[in-house]
Amino acid sequence: MEKYRLHADQLTCKIPIEELRFETTEDLTPLYEMIGQERAAKAMEFGLNIKQRGYNIYVAGGWGTGRNTYVRYITNKKILETDAPDDWIYVNNFKNPRTPIAISMKNGQGKKFQKSMSRTIEFIQNEIAEAFISKEYENTKAILRQEYSQKNAAIIDELNVIGRKYNFAFTQTERGLVSIPLKDNKPMSEEEYRKISEAEYEELSRNSNKLTLETVDLFNQLRSEEEIYLNKLDDLDAKMGRKIVEFHFGNLSKKYNDNEAIKNYLVSVIDDIVENIDEFKEEEPSQEKNPLAMLQQQAARKEDFFIRYGVNLFVDNSERDSAPVEFEINPTFYNLIGNIEYKNDYGAWKTDFTQIKPGALHLANGGYLIIQTRDLLTAPYAWKGLKRALINKEVNIENIGKQTGVNAAQTLRPQPIPLDVKVIIVGDFYTYNMLFNYDEEFRKLFKVLVDFDDVVERNRESIVKMARLIASYAEKSNIKYFDKFAVAEIVNYTTRLADNKDKLSAHLNVIVDLIYEADSWASIYGDDVVGKDHVMKALEEQKNRMNRFERKLLENFEDGTYLLDVEGAKVGEINGLAVLGTGIQSFGKPSKITVSTYRGKAGLINIEREANQSGPSHDKGVMILNGYMGYKYAQDKPLTLSASIVFEQLYSGVDGDSASSTELYAILSSLSGVPIDQSLAVTGSVNQRGEIQPIGGVNEKIEGFYEVCKLKGLTGKQGVIIPHQNVKNLMLRGEVVQAVEDGKFHIYAIDHIDQGIELLMKTPAGEKQKNGKFKRGTIHYLVDKKLAELATPIMKRATDGKDQRKKKTTKDEKKPEEKKVEDK
Structure with missing residues (x-):
């Protein structure tokens, strides 16, 4: 067993403090860029530089990976290379008032022209x-x-x-x-x-x-x-x-x-003006009985008339020194392509060219428009309107009724405005695949994929960047500085989130939350600098806020509601491990798995599946066990076995194949009659050749079983068997690492089912000898022997049937010869 046992230093990956060459983050230059993600950064740089049509950008990545922050940062940096775009105005079309004229003017001239026009008309009136x-x-x-x-x-x-x-x-x-x-x-x-x-x-x-x-x-x-x-x-x-x-x-x-x-x-x-010169003359004195009302009517009529000489400053870029970056948080159809508003005039709805309002595409014209995919696709007709604008390279303001085919009233058809914008939509990779496969226009319009990874490499450079990132929040959010011990703890936490000793999690929002909460605990304790204890306290409190279900689960193990043995040995019973989660917190749940075997042709019966509580991955895992049994034991006899497998006291369903090796051990125990050590829990999937494959959630599974063992009493024999590939994923809590170091708890890493057999059943697995039989006394020998016994009646019936068919054939062959003798 010793050769499979892991040492304490293999269970985590801590930063040597001497490698952090600073005392607090005050000594570091703040970082406002991404950590890692070089591939995504290169793709983004390419997408922003290429000017050809159709090279808009789709940014894909998991939540909290800094997608939006990076997109804003890089676009705000990129716009400094580009001058501010032109202003746009809408003016009256005197020949056809239903089609207002769009005119572009140099940056800042639109506002001046609007004022000049208003002042000139006023002078002319007077x-x-x-x-x-x-x-x-x-x-x-x-x-x-x-x-x-x-x-x-x-x-x-x-x-x-x-x-x-x-x-x-x-x-x-x-x-x-x-x-x-x-x-x-x-x-x-x-x-x-x-x-x-x-x-x-x-x-x-x-x-x-x-x-x-x-x-x-x-x-x-x-x-x-x-x-x-x-x-x-x-x-x-x-x-x-x-x-x-x-x-x-x-x-x-x-x-x-x-x-x-x-x-x-x-x-x-x-x-x-010359044609309507009478409108500029002074009105004759009114002879009406109510001259005040008449004056009001005349003023209203004059105001309506003189609107025709107004200027609708549609897009004003006078305050810009560079290209615009628009982040549209509500990308509805009208918010994207613009709208024509109406005024209620004594019960009648009226509009004119001054009521034409710009959309995000107009405001971002000449620059960048950033949209969230989910918001875009859930807004009716917004996606269709955006694609049409990008395909036609112009924004045509129209009523949404035109999209639906409904004959909606619309009094104006403004001239479309030419479009020169780089659209960046931010979403997940699943949505990207869906659009790419089912929307041909998407492939033509969004040719650049910027794919953010959920993890980045853990190396000296990324660790320093993480420390500099923490320093940036101290600067921009006015929080305390972190000492190097606190930084080391945060880096270790991100490594655990990444589930890999060589990686750091790219989910920056979780890290930022930890930074803020650690700062808050430092303030509560009255400390000027955030230390390791504050980070640990923040993590502990985070867990306490979300671990109600985990505490209830442990209480059920403690009072015996959930049956689980962590001592002794039993035939056909084994401790399996699963992962449950609430929010961002997840925890391990040990489960008793039992197997019953008997003669029959049903094969392996997955009771969870029969009860509709098993997912496809778990069903596949059970089917693989059937393949293993046939490969290992049914080369010289039929596999006449029925075995029922069940997760005891599991009522919420199960999925995943991480328990397939666990179930196989229980089957082999039931067939061989050799008991399984209940002080060990097992996780890992298995293939048809008996090779152990890696699984997810290894840290939570180990810690879950450790907590149950601690409740029932640590004996120094308890532990967990994991796939050897998962050693790189181990980032266990300090308490578990200390228990391993003290010999109170053990973790074993294996790569084949035979190694697990030796650990669990204290008996060699056994190998085939030259005669094709397993060595006597081994587990495989006992299993093979049992399967042969189960198959004997069937094989005997098959042999008897074969003998009878042979005798009948011999008798039929002799009949012609006997007849010939009689004839003689």
Whole structure:
């Protein structure tokens, strides 16, 4: 047994304190980079540098590995190499208001242009209003009115000359120019008109028709003169308004002489103002009964009208010195591609181009957009909208109804904005595989995988980086410095989390929590520096907060509710080990495994499987045992065995193949009749050739059995048998290591089932001799003998059947010869 026994120094991996060449983390330069993950860092660097289409980045890794922190760090570092992108504005499209125009401007010009435009419109409003009440304007308008009046009067005189021929006169009324019949060369009164005879009325009608025919050209001339007059007034207004508008916008246009889109927009603004010059004039005094209400309505109408000359500063990069990094925490469809908002105006929903709001893609344009995969895929249509934007290289703001095929109302269709962004989505590797296999567009758009490992190499460099990382939290989170003993304990803890002596866990969030809690305990004890005792206290308290189920379990072992022997020897019974977990805490649970064997053809019966409490991995492990039994013992006889295997007092189900070697030992004990030492517990899987294979959770399994043995009393004979490959995973608690060192507890590492047989049954396993038989007295000999006994009745029946068939064949062969003799 001694050759399989592990020494205390093989059960853990501690840092030699002399290798830590600092007293506290105050002596170290803080670290703000990753620890290890060189492969992921290279992939990220490549993904950020390549500019070709489709090379967006998927960052995969386990929780707490520092994925998000690193992505933010590296992108914020990378943007310093890139200038800030352009601003974007939306302006009114005067030809088609439903399609607002998107214009890009140099960084910082958007805000200036918005202010300049607002100020210019205000100046123009005031100047135009003053210009149209000026003496110059009134004089010019009076001249035009006088010219029109003179021409109008001359035409009316001609009309009156013709009208007198037919006893009519023309006069100007509120209804316009009307003809009035004459009597004695005087306009006929209303009373006189009603008293005329029928004959007079008919004559009056005939004259009126003749007058109409004769004066039609003069009336047309009147209308033409009025139209000419009104056109002259419009030309006067337009000329005066254009002079003012072109002066102001001419100066504004010169400032943006290198932006053709702005120049074209200002030209359209000038034309629209001239076309709507009346809106800039002062309103005539209202004659309404409620002048205040009328003024309010006029102000609201004016405000709605002048929105058309506003500027929607859609993306403002004036405060940026470099490219943007946007971390979208709620990547819904609208939060990604933008939205058109609506205003409630007395029960009616209204919108305009100033209500177009940017999405994360717009804000990140020219830089980097970081999204969590889970949030993206759970938001309806967000993933589809993102892919469409990346494929088309532009962001088209639209109603979500367009995605669903529903005919949703939408009053605006803004011009799409060209897209130049590197999208980084952060998720797990399972989701990456799912998208890669089932979404063809994902493969085209996210060609760079940055895969974070759960562990990193444990070497001098990574240990120093871990210490520097702790120093960085002292700096940025204002916590105490850690001495080198505390750092060593944290490094040992991360090695245990990694489940490998040569590795450190990359789950930094767990480490950070430990740092904060150790600092808190140092404050409670009134110490200025965090030491080893504070780290140990933090770990102890973490466990105490989550170990309610573990304590209940140990109580059940202590009071005998759970049956488990840690002394003596029994046939067909063995102590197996499993791992249970709550949150980040996990613990070992010993279980009694029993086996019953008997003659039959059912093979190995997994009772857990029959009760639907066994997972596929455990079922596979039991099937492998069948292969081992056939390989080892059924080369010269049929395997006529039925064996039922059960985890006693296990009601929550079982999975994994780590108990397959344990179950095999119990089967061999039951068949051979040799008892198993109950002071030993076993873990490890086995293959069909009897080779022991590594398992997970080895530290928790060992410590779980140790706790039960401690409750029942340590005898100095108890211990655990583990696969030899798991020695590198051992990072046991100090108490267990000390118990091994003191000879109170033992751990054995084996690589073959035969070695476990010798340890558990105190009898050699046995090897096949030249005659193909096992050496007498060994376990394999006893098992083989038992299986031969079980198979004897079946083999005898098979032999008897064969003999009978042979006799029948011989008898049938003799019949023709006998017949021939009789014939003779």
